[in-house]
Each structure stands twice: as C-alpha cells, then as structure tokens.
Amino acid sequence: MAAPGQPELRHGRVGLRLIRRSDARTLQRLLAENRDWLEPWEATNPDGLRQVPGSASMRPAVAWMLANAKAGTSVPFVITLDGRMVGQLTVSGITWGALRAANLGYWIAEEAAGHGVTTVAVALATDDLLFRRGLHRMEICIRPENAASLRIVEKLGFRPEGIRPRFIHIDGDWRDHAVFALNREEVPGGVLRRFLG
Numbered sequence: 001m002a003a004p005g006q007p008e009l010r011h012g013r014v015g016l017r018l019i020r021r022s023d024a025r026t027l028q029r030l031l032a033e034n035r036d037w038l039e040p041w042e043a044t045n046p047d048g049l050r051q052v053p054g055s056a057s058m059r060p061a062v063a064w065m066l067a068n069a070k071a072g073t074s075v076p077f078v079i080t081l082d083g084r085m086v087g088q089l090t091v092s093g094i095t096w097g098a099l100r101a102a103n104l105g106y107w108i109a110e111e112a113a114g115h116g117v118t119t120v121a122v123a124l125a126t127d128d129l130l131f132r133r134g135l136h137r138m139e140i141c142i143r144p145e146n147a148a149s150l151r152i153v154e155k156l157g158f159r160p161e162g163i164r165p166r167f168i169h170i171d172g173d174w175r176d177h178a179v180f181a182l183n184r185e186e187v188p189g190g191v192l193r194r195f196l197g
C-alpha cells in the first residue's frame with residue numbers, strides 16, 4: 001500500500017517522503033548525534049537487549065521498515081526540512097477490516113526542533129492516511145512526561161482517550177501512555193487545513 005512512487009507530501013519547508021534504503025547512513029548519523037535527546041523516548045527491547053540509538057548500522061532496520069510497508073502494515077516516512085532529512089515519522093499497525101486504524105510515531109533532530117516541523121508532518125501524514133489511503137482512525141500514544149509531544153496532539157486537536165498503564169517498553173521499562181485519536185469525520189476538511197485555520 002505504501003506506493004514507492006508516491007510523491008512527497010509537502011507544506012512550506014516541511015516535507016514527508018517514504019524512507020529509502022539509501023537513507024540508512026543518514027539515519028544512523030542523526031540517531032548517533034541525537035542520542036541523549038532521543039533516549040528517554042526510545043522504544044526498548046523488553047528482553048533487556050539494550051541498543052544505544054545510532055550505535056549500529058540502520059540498514060537492517062530500514063529493510064525491515066520497507067518489508068512492513070510492502071506488507072501494507074506500515075508507512076515509514078522521512079521528515080525533511082528544505083529537502084534535508086531531519087527526522088522520521090512512522091505510521092504502523094495499519095489494520096483494515098472493520099477497524100481501519102493505525103498508530104503514528106515520530107522524532108526529530110534536536111537542531112530542527114521547536115519550529116513546528118513535526119506538527120506539520122503529523123498533520124500531513126494523518127491527512128494522507130485518512131483521506132487518500134482510506135483509514136478511519138489515527139492514534140498517537142505519548143508518555144505523560146513528554147510535554148513537547150503532548151503539545152503536538154493538542155495543537156492538532158487529537159481527542160484524549162485516557163491512559164494505558166505500562167503500555168510500551170520505553171527507555172528500559174514499561175511506561176504509561178496517554179492515548180490520543182482522530183476519526184476521519186472529526187476533521188472533514190483535513191487536519192492541516194484546520195490547524196492552519
């Protein structure tokens with residue numbers, strides 16, 4: 001479903017394009033440069049196998065993302081600013097049938113943070129999945145301690161649905177997550193248009 005030929009999604013200086021095999025090296029560099037910035041929010045292996053962000057080649061990870069995209073369960077995007085890769089946004093857990101729902105996760109390099117880039121990227125991706133690819137619900141799960149990420153869903157008007165206790169293994173332990181969601185009919189004109197007012 002993640003058509004490789006899909007054109008880049010864009011608003012102003014912010015772009016979203018599907019990840020490519022050739023992104024592996026840049027991805028590894030960004031993760032290594034932003035180790036301290038990302039570590040408190042990084043998903044970790046519940047079996048205790050700890051991998052420091054950026055410490056290993058990202059080729060297998062990118063291949064895994066592309067395989068999931070080919071299987072139709074995920075859409076792995078790269079976030080760009082003026083055409084330069086600055087982060088990543090992944091729509092995962094895509095389920096069809098009577099559910100038509102997915103999860104959205106993201107991170108951005110510290111040097112590009114605080115300028116509204118991720119907020120625009122989340123709006124672009126949500127509109128793409130809800131209105132072009134035909135999903136009904138987009139969900140975002142955030143640790144209650146993550147003030148910057150909470151601002152993103154607040155700015156975009158995602159609906160709070162409560163707390164899932166010890167929901168995802170992050171930074172070495174099971175962490176509570178606040179759940180936010182949007183259904184397509186809640187944003188008839190699209191998330192980006194509503195955000196821009």
Ligand SMILES: CC(C)(COP(=O)(O)OP(=O)(O)OC[C@H]1O[C@@H](n2cnc3c(N)ncnc32)[C@H](O)[C@@H]1OP(=O)(O)O)[C@@H](O)C(=O)NCCC(=O)NCCS
Pocket residue numbers: 037038041106107108109112113114115116117118119120141142143146147148149151152
């Ligand atoms: C969360 C994250 C993606 C936000 O990216 P971003 O591009 O800076 O997001 P935006 O600029 O669109 O919005 C961030 C908002 O949070 C605010 N913010 C930033 N740091 C904050 C903090 N410590 N406390 C409160 N608000 C904060 C910003 O001011 C901005 O709000 P504003 O528009 O009202 O000023 C980025 O901080 C990041 O990658 N963090 C590490 C990984 C991570 O947390 N991923 C998300 C896991 S759910």
